[in-house]
Amino acid sequence: MKVYADNAATTYLSETARTVLIDALDKYNGNPNSLHSDGQLAKEKLEEARQTVAKYINAKNANEIYFTSGGSEADNQALISAAKGLKDKGKKHLITLSIEHHAILHTMATLEKEGFEVTYLNPKSNGIVDVEDVRNALREDTALVSVMFANNEMGAIQPIPEIGALCKEKGVLFHTDAVQATAHLPIDVQAMNIDMLSLSAHKFHGPKGVGVLYARNGIRLINIIEGGAQERGKRAGTINVPGILSLAAALKEACDNMEENMNKVKALRDRLINGLKEIPYSKLNGDPVKRLPGNVNYSFEGVEGESLLLGLDREGICCSSGSACTSESLDPSHVLTGMGLPIELAHGSLRFSLDINNTEEEIDYIIEKVNQVVDRYREMSPLWEDLKTGKRQHYLPE
Secondary structure: OOEEOEOOOOOOOOHHHHHHHHHHHHHOOOOOOOOOHHHHHHHHHHHHHHHHHHHHHOOOOHHHEEEEOOHHHHHHHHHHHHHHHHHHHOOOEEEEEOOOOHHHHHHHHHHHHOOOEEEEEOOOOOOOOOHHHHHHHOOOOEEEEEOOOEOOOOOEEOOHHHHHHHHHHHOOEEEEEOOOOEOOEOOOOOOOOOOEEEEEHHHOOOOOOOEEEEEOOOOOOOOOOOOOOHHHHOOOOOOOHHHHHHHHHHHHHHHHOHHHHHHHHHHHHHHHHHHHOOOOOEEEOOOOOOEOOOEEEEEEOOOOHHHHHHHHHHOOEEOEOOOHHHOOOOOOOHHHHHOOOOHHHHHOEEEEEOOOOOOHHHHHHHHHHHHHHHHHHHHHOHHHHHHHHOOOOOOOOO
């Protein structure tokens, strides 16, 4: 059996998104910045897509939507714009989480080299930050708080409405990386007091290479790509109209069916969690309730996650040992260690990210094969031998 359970890394293109993409490649090939009829037709469709995105995140105006190459570019532009845009007002302090995506962490590190000060908050053991920790970290010179909507590795959903309300109260800009949450969880940028938001199409069955930065009117964006006047002068480069139309179609389809999809995927998630918890010396990472509908992140003591990953791949199961963006790194997950998990357990973690296309039969197959593979690799592991003989102490109860 072939089972794809790595949807947090990327999803397959939906039939709806594929149809729109192919249709647009044929019909709307004009450059929307051209004055001729082909260009103006493409521009009309582009603006329809902008309206669609604005509708589904409840932006006040469609001109608050800027199309990008994906979530990483949107994250970069949001952070750089907030930091450099408020620098002259003496605001050189930024706040984020230690468990953010590297698009945030690496940008923050670059800003630190340029003289900005960054506070990195650790979440609680369930992966969720305490709002009071955010409040206590705020200073008079704080320019921006950036907290991801939901974590890409262990699925914990952050208290976005509460942080947004706090930032509004204190007059601080609030950005959220909503790449994992968009189209899977309800998002209302106005009600949640979100000033800037990043999303990426390929996380909800749209095409790769296209995303969105939402920036509330009044926020001055700083260009990180120069060379043209596209996207109201804020993002140079010939506009990817087919990709954008496909993004909008995928977003509409997912959001229109969100409640039904969430209920189905949550049931599959809980079925998988209930099956894996029967494995001795294993642990669910992240909050058991406040987590993404399809996320299951488990640590198995006494075995390496990479070994489990390859063993499961031989059984036809596609999953992950962490973020796809850092999959070649041998370091333990910064997300799991950031929430207090010992390095040994962080090394022995697997992430399954489920989707509406998964089935109960596939979940039962995953449970069966994980049991077999964990047993197999534990018997080969010197670390497990030390745990069995008492030379090392278990971190987890049996």
